[in-house]
Amino acid sequence: MTVYQLPVEVAAFTSWLTDLVGRARPDAGWYGVFAARDPEGLRACLDGAEILPWDVVESVLQDVGEAAEGPFAARGRALYEEAAGAHDRRPGGVEALAERRHLMEDERRYAESRSRELGERLRAAPDPDEAARLEHDLAWALDDQTRATARVTELTARLDRAVARPSARSSVAESSAAARPTVEAPPGAQSGKAKRRPRGARYAWLDEEAEEAAEAVPLPALPAGGAAPRGARFGGAVESGGAPGARGPAPVPDPVEARRAAANAVYALRRLRSQGRSGEAHALLCEALGGPLDRLPALAAELHRAGLGVDWSTLLWEAASLPPGRLAAVAGVLADAGRAADCEQLLRQGVARPVEELAGACAALHAEEHHREAHALLVAFVRVRAPEDAARLAGADPHGLVPQLLSAARVVSTSRERDLLHALRVAGLAGA
Incomplete structure (x- = not known):
């Protein structure tokens, strides 16, 4: 019988994790959902045999009322990074990471297809009870899609770190060579040099240009596996100046600029989807929550006009996890624009x-x-x-x-x- 001793880093993280879940209710909250969905997988993570995805850890932190940026969570994140590194350095770690990422990509694609199907059925549902059921199912499908996207990004980063270690053994280096094309940046670019932030339609919420110029600039190629989402569920949108969520003096909305930015964003979404770059399309939606909020109603109208209502539902789902002030600001903008149903959702x-x-x-x-x-x-x-x-x-x-x-x-x-x-x-x- 072979006895496997946990690396000290993994043992330290599982000790912190056990303390965290000990404060959560096993029959309520996100922890209750995870325990019911995959009890064996959760037990393996608590035993240290597997590493719990960080999005699950964040949800349990939310269950027990721990601030995502607080000292307890920061300590857990540091222990998590060390434990993941030690776990991935074990024999066969690179191969296991590559396989898990492949499976998670399949999960992401399935969740995206399911979300789109449910969104279409919801738009066509005449019965209020059926619509409520579909809205509930869509919310879960969107959560699955968001979590799968986050996990693909996380696994890609872990795989990059694992194969880049100079002390990796030759057998690991050989296996990583086969997996490397799926994790290397395409971004022709020389490594080690600072790069200018790309402009154009894909970044319509940060740095607008004329639509003609946007069409002339090719979309920047990002690392395979999807861009790291920058929306609410991945740390919150960056807010400009002042306290988080503070709106300050309300700017005078420019309807022409709002419509142009919305048209650019929809154009970019279609291009990304046509190229199979769904992770980047999701990241683009998240960018809208970090830009001028008075443009959101125009984006909603443009998405529905283009038959992309499910993307608007995704954006609302992301907005629900914004910092409190920002959440209130989004709700207020939607209410002021007459989008009461969106506000209530x-x-x-x-x-x-x-x-x-x-x-x-x-x-x-x-x-x-x-x-x-x-x-x-x-x-x-x-x-x-x-x-x-x-x-x-x-x-x-x-x-x-x-x-x-x-x-x-x-x-x-x-x-x-x-x-x-x-x-x-x-x-x-x-x-x-």
Whole structure:
């Protein structure tokens, strides 16, 4: 019988991970979903036989209320990188990584096809109950697609690091040579030199040019396996100046510029999809959430006009994980543009966030005079979250949130209002 001793780096990470999951509820949240979907795989990761995908770790951090940029999460990320490196350096590690990435590419393609199919069925569904079921299935398919894209990117980076190690044994180097064409940059470019940021239609939200010039500039080739998504689910969009999510003085929207940027983005999406570069198409959608938000309604209209409504659903799904202020800003822009259904869908999808973040989003909506949208957010929250979660949310601002939550619960049902009142009494907030 062969006894395998875990590398010290893997043991350190699994110890941190065990501490994390010990704080999560096994029957609720994302941890409950993962435990139900793949209990054996989760156990292998807790034992150190496999490395848990980082997007799963991020979701469990969200379950227990740990900030993604906090010290506990930062410590876990550092341990994760060290554990992944040690795991990948074991004999056969490169081959296993290449195989896993190949399988995950298949998963990504399937999830993308499934999302597109469900989006088409949702647009044609006349029955409200059927539409609600399809919307639920589409949300899960989009989550599968997003996670698969993130994992392809992560596995590609790990494979690059594994094959680039100067101490790699010759057998590993030989196996990596076969896999290398799928992970090398195409980006004719000389290594080690700084590169200018590409311009044109693919970057319509960052640096617009005339559409004619955009068509003349070929789309930049990015590493195989898809570009690293820059949207909300991958660290959040970069916000310009001031506190995160702060909008500052609202700029005067330029409808001509908004339509031109939207047309450029749709043109680029079609080109990327026609070339099979779906990961980069997803990254392009994420870029929209880091650009001028007043252009989002024009993008929505252009995507629907082009028959790409499923891409708009993907973008709303990404926006649901934005920082609280940015989430509120997107919801406000959609409401101001008369896209009430999109606004409500975004808020419904955002209620799975930690209650502290939802309190911030609610406060930001009120600060922007979007009281109706703040109420819609709380209605969606009390409809799907436990009364105890609502009491925790009320604790962030008892004077303001207790009456708002009770009003929202009253819209849902009298029994939900009664359950919330009980939870508020237990938390000592009933008289707030």
